[in-house]
Amino acid sequence: MASQSKENYLKALFHLDQKDKAISVTELGKVMEVKKSSVTNMVKKLAESGWLKYEKYQPIRLTKKGRKAAALIIRKHRLTEMFLVTKMGFGWEEVHDIAEQMEHIDSPILFDKMDELMDSPRFDPHGSPIPSKDGTLHATHFYPLDSFKQNDIVLLKALRHSEHTFLEYLNSKELKLHEQIAIHSIEPFDKSMIVSYGKHTHVVLSATISTNLMCEKVGDI
Amino acid sequence: MASQSKENYLKALFHLDQKDKAISVTELGKVMEVKKSSVTNMVKKLAESGWLKYEKYQPIRLTKKGRKAAALIIRKHRLTEMFLVTKMGFGWEEVHDIAEQMEHIDSPILFDKMDELMDSPRFDPHGSPIPSKDGTLHATHFYPLDSFKQNDIVLLKALRHSEHTFLEYLNSKELKLHEQIAIHSIEPFDKSMIVSYGKHTHVVLSATISTNLMCEKVGDI
DNA sequence: AAAATTTGTTAGTTATAGCTAACTTATTAA
């Protein structure tokens, strides 16, 4: 495959691509934390190798080949995260930084073995879907908690992002994936919610939190 | 730590250092599979960072700091190999190439966790000692099978090298680590041996093989 | 429509890590 840096660009491009709006040099530069000139340079090289299409001043478009390559890197990342949590006993807040490095390891047998030992998991520890071996990423249909109504009962299925501090916060609240959450009320002023889940009753969740909790409705109170 | 390339140089230097003769630019170049000029260049940089001492035309000498850093990389390599074999079900012939990449992963918690899950193993799957967390490498006292005599009974404790083809050969002979080997006779002409071990009786081992099987005497026939 | 701002490109620089070719120093053989 490509270099570590190119692989990280492909991954970033894949994520921007999912947001189905045109991918700009500026945006890619922000995600990659490099200057725009560096992006222009790299994008030219990636285009030469057929990972994407690029014309001066035009949006960047991933090719089929580029999308598949990116999905397979993300597969390695997410399989690793799941392996670290389910087979090695790491917390979900510890695994991203390790996976960020492991995703560049070139060893089909390593990731095939992880997949086998876990019986082909479909989601990573943060609820993100794991692309299949052919590079297909199944779409999920989860919605942010703040899009549901009073008296809805939902399951927490995924997190919109998985920053360390956010995961630590959820740990402190003992809020885990697949937990059932009942929405008692929504404060109209600041959109904060009063919810119950597990052993916790009538907990307040700010809108900042609830907007990052991706859920699925399963019933009413 | 240093770059991946620098880490590989340190590892190579550590191995050459074990052979307690002066380390030359030429030799290091051979091990690293780079030209001598590339070595001179890199050695200058490593010296600047204090990993080794270097003066023009003089042998290269690792510093204490360099030796410790190298040992800790080797620790990561060998812990990984052992983890892959004992916890993931890989064969001892499959793990070196993966460990060669994993040894560069910067994550103390990952390797601490492996260590913990395996109860601090002292040897890797090929019988090489695993340096301790403080960078100490315990010396082993194993000798090649061809240095023992007729009627000696020995244990196979380590391999001198672990090339894929050699390991496959041992697999085909069902010869495993910690196996008890009885030496029935030694052919004076080519130093080949007739030995028994496990379910196998009176197997012929060429000198090429026996010189790479590191053993420890445990008795007589 | 002109001005201001944002977006994107180009040119030139740096660091890393390799290479070849030419040269120098050290060692070994004649």
Next chain:
DNA sequence: TTAATAAGTTAGCTATAACTAACAAATTTT
């Protein structure tokens, strides 16, 4: 002890991947 060979260094080149500074194109505001 000279000549040949081996070992090691230097200078200059390449590729990757970042950077800054200057500029050009596109878009937005006035």
